[in-house]
Amino acid sequence: MSIVVVGSGINGLVAAAELARAGRTVTLLERAPRLGGFIASQERTLPGFVHDVYSSWHPLFVSGGAYALLGADLEARGARYRNTDGALTASTADVGGERRTVVGYRDPGRTAAGFSRARDRETYLAMLDAFGARAGTVFGALGGELGSGRTLGALGWRALRALGRRGVASLARDAMSSGRAFLRREFDGWEADALWAPWLLHAGLGPQHATGGVMVPVFAATLHQFGLPVVDGGAGRFVAAFESLLRDAGVDIRTGVEAEGIELRHGRACAVRTSAGVVDAGTVIASVSPQALYGTLLAESGAVARQRADAARHRPGRGAAQIHLALDRPVPWEDPALREVPLIHLSDGSGSTGVAVAQADAGLLPQVPTIVVGQQTLLDPQRAPEGKATLWLQLQEVPFAPVGDAAGLIDTRGGWAEATLRDRFLDRVLDRLEAFAPGVRATVLAADLITPADLHAANPNAVGGDPYGGDAELDQNLLWRPFPGAARHRTVVPGVWHIGAATHPGAGLAGGSGHLVAQQLLGRRSR
Template identity: 30%
Template sequence: MTKKYDAIVIGAGHNGLISAIQLAEKGWKVLVLEKSSKPGGASKSGEVTEPGYVHDVYAMNIGLFLGSQFYQKYEEEMQRFGFEPVVNDKPYASVFPDDTGIGAYQNRKEMFKSLAYHSTDDTYAWKDLSHYYDQTTPHFMPLMQMELPSYEAWKHVMKSMKQLKLNGLMELGSHLLQSPREFVDHWFESDKVKAMVAPWGLHLDFGPDVSNGAVFPFLESILNQRNGMAFSKGGIQNMIESMVKMLEIRLGEIRTEASVERVLVESGQAYGVVLENGEEIIAEKAVIGNVTPTQMVNRLLDEKEVPDHYLQEADSYRYGPATMMIHLSLDEPLQWKAGEKYSEFAYVHIGPYVEDLARTYTQAMNGELPDSPLLIVGQPDVMDETRSPEGKSTLWIQVRALPSHVKKDSLNEIEADDWSNIKEAYADRVIEKLAAYTHNSKRAIRKRTVLSPADLEEDNPNLVGGDSVSGSHHLFQNYVFRPVPGYSRYKTPIDRLYMVGAATWPGGGLNGTSGWLLADKL
């Protein structure tokens, strides 16, 4: 007998789960289908190196999630079901080849002291930037939790125009359209202070010279400095599992290792799905894909069912540069040459400078293995003692940015090949870079697990080419243009078929917005 539900959600990423929970709370009968053996999408954790060492496999920073509408409503329930945020008041730092560093502190006095060590003028610049943040973010940050375009967003923009006046609005637009390099050059004089802020752009795909790339460094540098860096105690999987329990207590269902082969469509309307095992499941009100547009049109839909204009736009959806993840279990915490205090920061960026980030980004976009990629070194043990045995350490390294398909090596040391054949060799280069900034990294390593860009996509089809944020955030494919022009409000041309997730507005990061907004209007 064919099973029937009100809604079927394809993919158990956090946005898919948020939609499912909200719809189940409305009384809908909801089923979530997840290809992987674990729910979570890019939010998974596990003992990927050896027993006793818990790693967040991909995403780790949950700061955006803590500010989401979903968490504001369900904070108490999530914590009752096992989710516990932990926050470090030393959120991020950058280290340099001369064995110095600079760190961001939640404590204002420590923050200004850190800046003043490198530039007295930049302490005043940081105050000015923080003041500008307070003046302007009420006018554009709320848009990141609204549908675009929408009447609500239009009213907000009109209100901002009235308050900021035309000149203020033009000035804000000019700042937000800057590249990360232009942004830091505008505000700061010290190359090291600039290098503390600019790497946040490459957490997405904003190389130093990409227009509109200033937005993420602007927001993340101030938000994380003020709020501290937040992780999920015991691993990000605990956040996901608490959401699964919330769904189940509302009588929703979730099935893992259940890969959807195609969406069923008749007369321009979605009415269910077929699994790879041939099972057919009916959805009487909605099918929601926590997927990218290329997956939707190339894997889940018959091309004959998709209007030509949407098919062309979805086929042209562009992915950003790739990511490698390296997970290490250590016999002891890292000892940074820049000083003991850097072992206390949640994230340490090793660029080291803005020009290095620019070279890395260009190399990756040209299909070259970068000679010295950006390392985002996560040290979760500093805020969560459950991640590793006493006295030991768990290390999380995100390597940005890399080519999805390798044409050559910038150093001519590694032969161009599939990632499966060269990932360990490239990981060796990463470890060498880490060793140049630490006293003990090589001797402290117990085990390592390397996930190449190809491994990322194999585990999660949303991470096409190893793009960890499911699609470029450049201006042509962001805001009202995400995922494709004309379909930024989570609908598709197929009636009752919707999309949520990082490929939709407001894009990558654990923001929970698309899942919330879609469920709110269904």
């Protein structure tokens, strides 16, 4: 019987590709008119300005298991990367009247050299060395089936052998720590916190959330080793390469077709009912939200009543927004060090980002939001006409249905459908950018705002405008993602598997759950 993959985000693409290349018969269903989910590039502002509409940076993909299997084939089909060997990321903020900027480089030593305190310089390099010893355990957990007792037992045994009891206890402490606690415990100065605490937003976390004490070294080590690759010519070429690979492998791709239900025979999946008819299936891999899987696709199954109730209580994370700018010239950063940095956070670290997260969690527009500034044209100049630039702004602390404004200046009644709210929010972001790059507003030729409501409309997996698959606090993470009783990717319904950002290992452009399930179905990984 054939395998039907529902949804063509990164995990669906990876699962379909790995299974088809191994000789399985695969049908890929996508409700949208194109493949890719939150991977796309378009000229959204002006002709000649190519913007990565949603995700952009691929360090997690090029460092993962799916890339090891598929990378060469994707490159042969046009998915090539532009990367940096120098500056990687930076954070800048005004703190007590002082402008603070810290820059991270591919070279860890050069990064540490920018820290003001000798102890912190030593601690930073020691942190990376310690993570090297832990990497097998950490990535084994992130890439393993944590709902399996066999997997957990093997991980624990390997961790004891590699780290010893004290090392395992230290790792467990860091895993239970927030990023803020870890960074303030380990470092005396402000630089490490400012540089890496905002990165926790990219995992759907905040500085105050557990597991941040492990995720900070994960981000730091990954970026130092793999950089911040972007797809040459735009993320759309990545999707086009996947589509070419899938077609060459014989995958039956059906876009504009919505999966409406999974049909069962004797309790086992036998077909997928779609808006265009019924597709036979011995196995269904659903890259959908928990609400969609248990509340819609398996609505007729009595075997998942408990999971259906749990899915209804599954919490989305904070909403997010994207802003795309077409600029008449590159950003005129006041600090010249920022002019060569691909990705910058406007944040002082766990302080301002923690406040903005708390305000967004309370339903308020943050007074001082953390702004992720992507300068892709530094790496890939062809994305804009000569002498001009694109700018990719991401905000990860934005309520889906704002109940107020933390600054008390923006009327949020009517929500994101109101043009006034959209315009005032855009002004807040651009004013904040202007403070660090005087004159930048005068260079803006066109702007495009994508709100949390727009994200949900574009992709129903972004429940509540959350592109990270649900709140990543500890009770919905790791062993409990998306919730207890559904932590394994193989569901209680025979033949039905669940993948995507809502499942372990969570969000990120790695294809981790798609790769894990494909390898289990091929008998190469323990179930």
